[in-house]
Amino acid sequence: MDDRTASLTKQGSIRHDWTREEVATLFALPFPELVFCAQSIHREHFDPREVQISTLLSIKTGGCPEDCAYCPQSVHYHTGIDAEKLMSRAAVTEAARAAKASGASRFCMGAAWRSPKDRDLDRVCAMVEDVKALGLETCVTLGMLTGSQAQRLKTAGLDYYNHNLDTSPEYYDQIITTRIYQDRLQTLAHVRAAGIHVCCGGIVGMGESREDRVGMIAALASLPAHPESVPINMLVRVEGTPLAQADALTPLEFVRTIAVARITMPASVVRLSAGREDMSEETQALCFLAGANSIFYGPKLLTTSNPAQDRDRALMDKLGLTAMR
Numbered sequence: 001m002d003d004r005t006a007s008l009t010k011q012g013s014i015r016h017d018w019t020r021e022e023v024a025t026l027f028a029l030p031f032p033e034l035v036f037c038a039q040s041i042h043r044e045h046f047d048p049r050e051v052q053i054s055t056l057l058s059i060k061t062g063g064c065p066e067d068c069a070y071c072p073q074s075v076h077y078h079t080g081i082d083a084e085k086l087m088s089r090a091a092v093t094e095a096a097r098a099a100k101a102s103g104a105s106r107f108c109m110g111a112a113w114r115s116p117k118d119r120d121l122d123r124v125c126a127m128v129e130d131v132k133a134l135g136l137e138t139c140v141t142l143g144m145l146t147g148s149q150a151q152r153l154k155t156a157g158l159d160y161y162n163h164n165l166d167t168s169p170e171y172y173d174q175i176i177t178t179r180i181y182q183d184r185l186q187t188l189a190h191v192r193a194a195g196i197h198v199c200c201g202g203i204v205g206m207g208e209s210r211e212d213r214v215g216m217i218a219a220l221a222s223l224p225a226h227p228e229s230v231p232i233n234m235l236v237r238v239e240g241t242p243l244a245q246a247d248a249l250t251p252l253e254f255v256r257t258i259a260v261a262r263i264t265m266p267a268s269v270v271r272l273s274a275g276r277e278d279m280s281e282e283t284q285a286l287c288f289l290a291g292a293n294s295i296f297y298g299p300k301l302l303t304t305s306n307p308a309q310d311r312d313r314a315l316m317d318k319l320g321l322t323a324m325r
């Protein structure tokens with residue numbers, strides 16, 4: 001490892017002043033060096049044999065007024081997904097119970113809203129209380145929140161709020177036009193102020209450049225506090241969305257993105273999220289080597305499919321990984 005790399009990654013220290021130039025330097029490291037740095041830093045903060053397992057349930061599917069170019073749930077695209085009403089409290093509790101029995105430690109609930117109405121938020125708060133009572137960590141993703149809505153979720157016992165930055169600030173308007181980057185940062189600030197842990201990452205493979213991936217990681221790593229969870233998604237190209245024909249990102253560039261996330265946010269859980277269905281076991285193994293230590297478990301990720309639980313279990317067994325408790 002040369003002096004520059006060593007100083008950039010020194011002792012996996014937590015920094016919030018990452019420059020784009022530094023992040024770009026990490027991305028450009030020789031692959032073995034990058035993965036070695038990432039794995040070394042990973043071991044300073046985590047047990048490398050453990051993987052945190054979350055389960056994600058779509059509690060309100062489709063009909064979203066936002067126009068995120070990757071999303072089959074937007075009303076702007078014809079993807080064959082019909083709008084559904086918010087699920088019942090009993091059905092959510094039942095799904096959470098099943099997730100716990102399958103080994104999940106966190107139960108994430110997603111609703112396709114621009115932002116929740118207050119009456120809907122009351123119902124979600126009741127779900128959070130029920131899931132929490134089962135002994136699971138709770139996470140929701142509901143779109144933009146006001147400060148008082150974040151406080152209500154905290155009072156209900158919410159542990160994590162997911163709100164992704166999606167991509168770099170510069171590329172954002174190529175992906176979404178119904179909100180701006182600052183809206184995302186504002187919601188993240190409300191969530192932090194309420195004392196809720198933050199789950200925040202992005203999506204790669206949306207036709208963005210390496211420079212945009214650098215910008216996205218630099219934005220995440222420069223937040224006032226690093227997100228406790230950093231989901232890195234590989235775009236699932238859904239027919240009917242504007243990104244259906246986007247060029248696929250190479251698996252090695254995806255692994256590089258994971259490694260740079262690990263190095264720049266050493267104490268955060270880095271999650272392999274959407275796109276695992278199409279990844280080989282070898283790519284996923286490289287991601288774990290590069291510092292990923294969380295996966296979504298379960299047959300569906302909101303509306304796109306996810307590797308069957310049996311396949312996940314078999315892969316974890318092959319790699320000697322165990323579920324983080």
Ligand code: SF4
Nearest residue numbers: 064066068071074112
């Ligand atoms: S990603 Fe979320 S906010 Fe965007 S269209 Fe889909 S459900 Fe709506």
